[in-house]
Amino acid sequence: MAVKKGRLFLLLLLVAAVGLIIAGTLGQAVPDKTVLELTLASPIAEEDWPDFGARFWEGDVVVFRDLLAALDRAKRDDRIAGISLEVSSNAGMNFGKMQELRAKLGELTAAGKFCTAYLEEGSNVTYYLASACPEIYLTPTSALTLTGLMGHTTFVRGTLDKLHIYPDLYHIAEYKTAMNLLTEKKFTAAHKEMVTDLVTGWQQQLVAGIAAGRKLEPAAVEQILRGGPYLAEEALAKKLIDKLLYYDQYRDLLKSKAGGDKLNTLGLKEYLTRSRAPRGPKIALVHATGAIVTGKSGYDPAIGRYMGSDTVAEALRAARKDDSVKAIVFRVDSGGGSAIASEIIRREVVLAREKKPVVVSMSDVAGSGGYWIAMSANKIVADPGTLTGSIGVVFGKLNIKGFYEMLGLSKDYVALAPNATLFYEFENFSPEQRALMMKFMRDIYDHFLDGVSKGRGLPVEKVDSIGKGRVYLGARAKELGLVDELGGLDRAVAVAKQLANIPAEQSVQFVVYPRPKTPFQQLTEWMQVRTVGWVPPRAWLDPTRSPLWKERALVLVPFELEPR
Structure with missing residues (x-):
């Protein structure tokens, strides 16, 4: 009996200690007239890394x-005076x-908080972000x-030619230019037209x-964009900047705006912990983040984060x-990948929608x-600047026979x-195989x-006419009927609440899938995988290890555009 009482006492002590820790963390009051500091430097992602290897590699x-x-x-x-x-x-x-x-x-800003932005130097996109703040x-x-935006693409056809590798690739339809990076040395007319439209649309939104x-x-x-770049004094004269300040002077300004005895x-993390x-x-x-492949989600240094159809389907x-x-809000940030994996995930969306x-x-x-x-x-x-659409297909293989011969190697079968x-990678498709493909x-x-x-x-004929592999910005996609509304995650939640008959003013809480793992859980799983199936370092260089390598029919966005 004494032993049981002792164990009960220890258990109660442990619960009390945990409670005190939690209460202490939450109880660390946010001081009045606090400024929430947001520093945009570290990479921002939809999800944390899926495993320890990715975290170790990417940070x-x-x-x-x-x-x-x-x-x-x-x-x-009310304790937050403003945002820096x-x-x-x-x-x-x-x-x-x-x-x-x-x-x-x-x-x-509309809620009465001050919002200031500080730039050590400004580019097109950093200034675009900063201009959301009144100061x-x-x-x-x-x-x-x-300086305005530009769009550019790196083509590797010349490199493949030097390596005697032939890209035997095909697509549907004319704007499905994902294969052009391998088959061309510059923009085709359709490719250039599409990139021009997208960059023009982005610049209009930027302006x-x-x-x-x-x-x-x-x-x-x-x-102003046509006349840039500008020296600091020139930017001030054009009313692009409110004042030129060194960082210590900016901190003094924040203290003054917050109105406290001290700043x-x-x-971000500390405020989330205390609130x-x-x-x-x-x-x-x-x-649903990254390239789409069959199997489980993970990370590969060559393609980054990828979503596995098994993982996402299980989450749905x-x-x-x-x-x-x-209700379910399905957050998608992906340029596509495997057609089979995409359909597996879509099927789970259909089943979820029924309930x-x-x-x-x-x-x-x-x-x-x-x-x-x-x-x-x-x-x-979708957001107005989201890249979407690209309804088309790419299929094919790289013929590496010439590369082998260059090295003195030969194959027979x-x-x-x-x-x-x-799918033999040492000869092109025959005419009969091409027809089958x-x-x-x-x-x-x-x-x-x-x-x-x-x-x-939408009628199939209309989808075909606006499809053809063409990529659209979200704003144009809405006009075409590919997207229902414009907005971000907040707007999607509002629509979900409406469909689920949740009052608009009612707060909701997220249940996140796939369930996030702590760094310790990721490390433990990573060590278990390495113990069971260790991969030698030389295998890391094998391109066939890439999750996309095994996928034959691809539905991929034909380029990667990043504003600067």
Whole structure:
């Protein structure tokens, strides 16, 4: 009996200690007149890394939803006087995320908080982010490199020719130019037309955002972009900057604006720890990030983070079966990948939709396979600058016979059927194989068109006419009916609440899938994998280890655009 009492006492002591730790963490009050400091330097991502290897290779990231959550709490927190945004880069964000962040900063200003931005130096995109704040400050000896946007692509056909590697690749349709990086040495007419339209659209959004933030006419901003870059004094004279300040002077300014006896600041993580997340009905937030492959999600140094159809399908399945979850927000940030994997994920979206509302929130990119997995949702919400569409297919192989011969190597084979060599990488497709391959590609494309038609309520003929592999910005996609509404994650949640009959003013809480893992869990799993199936370092250089290597039919966005 004494032993049992002793154990009970120790258990109660442990519970009390944990409670004190939690209470102490939450109880560390946010001081009145605090400034929330957001420094955009570390990479910003939709999710934390999927495993320890990725974290070790890439370093830590800031999770985008945490950034939005902190700003949302600060908007309602009387202890937060204002926001200081220090922008040294766009932190890997493209126009989608940048527009969501700008919108959230605008909400803070509307709520009566001050919002200031500090630039050590400014580029097109860092200034675009900063212009969401009513006040912008720049280091006196710096410059503002507003020069307008450009789009460029690296083609490797010349390199393949030197290596005697032939890209035997094919596509449907003319704007599906993903293979052009391997088959061409410069833009084709269709490729150039598409990139020009996208960069032009982005620049129009850039101009509109800067004009609204600085209370300038769009035509004046266009002229400014044509005349840049600018010295600090020139930027000040053109009213692009409110004042030139060194960092210590900027800190003094923050203290004055906050109105306290001393400057109280909190960073993102510390503020999230000290403040409370909203409570209410549960909405599942299911992430689909990176290239789409069959199997499980993971990380590869060659292609970065990738989503596995098994992992994402299981996440959607878990959210569907959880009766406490009232709706699903499916957050997509992917340029596509495997057609088979995309269809496996889409099927789970259909099954989930039969039980509860599914609303897609498109991030920076949701094109090709990224659009495929989204097309069957109840509603699709995209940012104006999201890259989406790209309804088309790429199929083929690289013939490396010439490369082997250059090295003095040779191959020979025995084939027992005409198509046994279909995926043999030492000869091109025969005419009969090419016809067979085109038949399979056409079948995938027709399935894509049919899925878009049923999911978006559009005639197949119209989908075909606006498809053809063409990439669109979110704003144009809405006009075409590929997207239902414009907005970010917040808007997608609002739509999900409406479909789930949750009052608009009611707070909700996210249940995140796939479930995030702590760094310790990632390390433990990584060590277990290395113990069971250790991969020698020389195997890391084998391109066939890439998850995309085994995928034959690809639905991929034809390029990667990053604004600067």
